[in-house]
Amino acid sequence: xxxxxxxxxxxxxxxxxxxxxxxxxxxxxxxxxxxxxxxxxxxxxxxxxxxxxxxxxxxxxxxxxxxxxxxxxxxxxxxxxxxxxxxxxxxxxxxxxxxxxxxxxxxxxxxxxxxxxxxxxxxxxxxxxxxxxxxxxxxxxxxxxxxxxxxxxxxxxxxxxxxxxxxxxxxxxxxxxxxxxxxxxxxxxxxxxxxxxxxxxxxxxxxxxxxxxxxxxxxxxxxxxxxxxxxxxxxxxxxxxxxxxxxxxxxxxxxxxxxxxxxxxxxxxxxxxxxxxxxxxxxxxxxxxxxxxxxxxxxxxxxxxxxxxxxxxxxxxxxxxxxxxxxxxxxxxxxxxxxxxxxxxxxxxxxxxxxxxxxxxxxxxxxxxxxxxxxxxxxxxxxxxxxxxxxxxxxxxxxxxxxxxxxxxxxxxxxxxxxxxxxxxxxxxxxxxxxxxxxxxxxxxxxxxxxxxxxxxxxxxxxxxxxxxxxxxxxxxxxxxxxxxxxxxxxxxxxxxxxxxxxxxx
Numbered sequence: 001x002x003x004x005x006x007x008x009x010x011x012x013x014x015x016x017x018x019x020x021x022x023x024x025x026x027x028x029x030x031x032x033x034x035x036x037x038x039x040x041x042x043x044x045x046x047x048x049x050x051x052x053x054x055x056x057x058x059x060x061x062x063x064x065x066x067x068x069x070x071x072x073x074x075x076x077x078x079x080x081x082x083x084x085x086x087x088x089x090x091x092x093x094x095x096x097x098x099x100x101x102x103x104x105x106x107x108x109x110x111x112x113x114x115x116x117x118x119x120x121x122x123x124x125x126x127x128x129x130x131x132x133x134x135x136x137x138x139x140x141x142x143x144x145x146x147x148x149x150x151x152x153x154x155x156x157x158x159x160x161x162x163x164x165x166x167x168x169x170x171x172x173x174x175x176x177x178x179x180x181x182x183x184x185x186x187x188x189x190x191x192x193x194x195x196x197x198x199x200x201x202x203x204x205x206x207x208x209x210x211x212x213x214x215x216x217x218x219x220x221x222x223x224x225x226x227x228x229x230x231x232x233x234x235x236x237x238x239x240x241x242x243x244x245x246x247x248x249x250x251x252x253x254x255x256x257x258x259x260x261x262x263x264x265x266x267x268x269x270x271x272x273x274x275x276x277x278x279x280x281x282x283x284x285x286x287x288x289x290x291x292x293x294x295x296x297x298x299x300x301x302x303x304x305x306x307x308x309x310x311x312x313x314x315x316x317x318x319x320x321x322x323x324x325x326x327x328x329x330x331x332x333x334x335x336x337x338x339x340x341x342x343x344x345x346x347x348x349x350x351x352x353x354x355x356x357x358x359x360x361x362x363x364x365x366x367x368x369x370x371x372x373x374x375x376x377x378x379x380x381x382x383x384x385x386x387x388x389x390x391x392x393x394x395x396x397x398x399x400x401x402x403x404x405x406x407x408x409x410x411x412x413x414x415x416x417x418x419x420x421x422x423x424x425x426x427x428x429x430x431x432x433x434x435x436x437x438x439x440x441x442x443x444x445x446x447x448x449x450x451x452x453x454x455x456x457x458x459x460x461x462x463x464x465x466x467x468x469x470x471x472x473x474x475x476x477x478x479x480x481x482x483x484x485x486x487x488x489x490x491x492x493x494x495x496x497x498x499x500x501x502x503x504x505x506x
Contacts, residue, residue: 009114012450014374016109017441021095022046038080038442042069043111044087051081077119080111080442091443092116111443118435118445121160125434128157164432164448165255168240169262171430171449172230172334175369177269179454182422186367186456187331191226228266229281231330233315233350234338236288239448246290246310260297260306267304281307283327285315316353330354333457335370336449341380348388355390355457365456371428371449373436378425378451379404392458396423425453 004012017037019025021044028046029035037043040051047069069083082088091111109115131154176187237243242255263280270277280299289310297306309327333354340347354366372378383404385391393401393409400423401408431450438444 012435012445012447013109013112013115013118014446015376015441015444016112016115017043017438017443018091018095018110021110036440036442038082039439040081042083042087043080043442044082044091047083047087049081049083074111074116074119076116077123079119079122079437109443115443115445119437121157121435122437122445124153124157125160125436128154129161160432160434164434165242166258166262167428167430167432167449168336169259171336171371171428171452172232172259172369173262173266174430175428175452175454176332177266179367180422180424182456183367183424183454186364186422187228189364190329190331191228226276226278227281227328228277228279228332229328229330230283230332230334231315231354232282232284232334232336233286233354234335235284235286235310237290238288240284240336241289241310244290246293256295256297256306256308259308260299263299263304263306264302267299267302277304279305279307281328282309283330284308284310285313287312287314314350316349316351330366333366333368335368337371337373338381339377340370340384341377347384351385351388351390355459365459367454367456369452369454371452373446373448373450374444375427375451378453382425382453390458391423391455395421395455395458397421400425423453423455426451428452 004010019029024042024046025037025044026046028041028048029037032041032048035041035046037046040049041047042049049069049071051071072082072085072088074080074082074088080091082091088111092113093110094112095110176183179187232240235241237245242253244253244255259282267277267280289312291312292310294307294309297308299306338347339345340351354368370378370381372381379400382396382400383406386393386396386404386406393406396406397419398408428449428451431447433447435445435447438446
């Protein structure tokens with residue numbers, strides 16, 4: 001990330017808000033459901049502040065306003081609040097915190113000079129977004145006089161905002177094109193031969209050997225309907241669609257052209273094993289999407305047509321429109337920064353619909369791709385999928401299970417090695433450069449879609465009869481899942497969704 005290099009950082013200080021440096025912070029987080037450190041609470045000691053949103057959310061038994069402290073803001077970024085100058089100074093001092101397990105120490109940044117600099121960039125980026133970009137036509141606005149100035153700071157801010165927008169199509173198509181072999185096989189299963197007739201019966205029934213990623217080893221596609229269908233769930237006009245409202249006169253919008261240009265990467269990948277897709281179908285579904293619309297976008301230097309559709313509804317609800325129900329089954333399901341672990345959202349219906357097969361069982365489980373803003377949020381979302389039974393615990397590598405504090409299953413006779421398991425978790429190399437401030441922890445920063453993970457949904461049938469590819473014993477799986485639920489309920493107050501234990505939730 002060029003921005004981090006310019007600041008002399010090896011990684012982004014995502015969790016910089018100190019939670020254990022003052023006993024008042026923990027007490028405030030446990031006793032206030034609307035606690036937001038650095039916003040309505042002092043970022044250093046947790047004292048309640050006299051700010052507008054406190055009055056709006058105040059309850060009948062709230063203490064009188066005279067007991068609330070006046071606000072002192074950081075004079076550098078003006079984005080972090082304190083109850084006094086002493087707390088402001090204390091939060092900027094470097095201290096060393098001891099971890100609970102006493103095995104290693106970590107340095108809490110607090111409101112250090114680095115964090116303050118990153119938050120100042122947030123001010124520049126917000127100004128650039130409102131000043132240089134017109135969301136009505138999704139193009140750069142050069143009509144204002146300020147946009148004509150050769151201001152390096154403003155130009156850099158515009159560039160960061162643009163990289164964040166372009167990160168959605170870049171991540172979508174590049175990650176799919178560079179996906180592991182097992183992901184590519186699952187993604188193309190519907191449009192390729194399920195079995196190669198040239199293989200012997202013994203080869204077809206035997207355990208698949210490890211395959212390499214050379215073009216000759218990749219699955220060959222049949223001559224049938226070569227349409228790849230991607231469902232982007234939870235999409236919105238503010239993020240994946242850049243303010244595009246679906247109007248016909250906007251079919252030349254920059255967002256559509258960006259998706260068309262980025263799609264050439266995956267088309268080139270398909271051509272490497274001698275096939276050409278007739279069309280790519282992107283279906284954006286979410287309550288903040290434009291109303292049902294559909295448009296065809298030509299792909300540069302290709303005969304493939306990019307079909308973009310939007311549906312303003314919740315995925316998996318019974319009151320979906322008939323047109324959405326009649327859509328073809330997805331070859332891949334994508335979630336951009338869904339926040340599965342956030343208590344403000346309920347993803348149960350969408351995840352149930354995503355993991356319920358709507359086509360022939362021979363096509364197998366549907367692959368999925370999820371991006372998250374922070375590494376901690378990624379671990380929390382993985383645990384939510386495991387707790388809900390949407391992914392098979394045996395498909396997740398051991399190091400990931402340990403990271404999310406999830407019990408490992410009993411060892412099977414033919415246990416798959418971690419490197420061969422159909423799951424991946426890593427930093428997303430195609431994220432943008434725009435740094436944002438957390439909405440609950442003022443010193444926490446993040447970059448949209450900076451982390452990603454992918455795997456295969458565990459097929460759940462309407463009859464609730466669980467099946468797994470490896471033939472896991474149903475009682476054993478229920479036992480593992482039961483232990484996980486019991487451990488989750490018996491944890492610290494608030495569980496993994498609390499601001500105390502998961503400050504990455506924004």
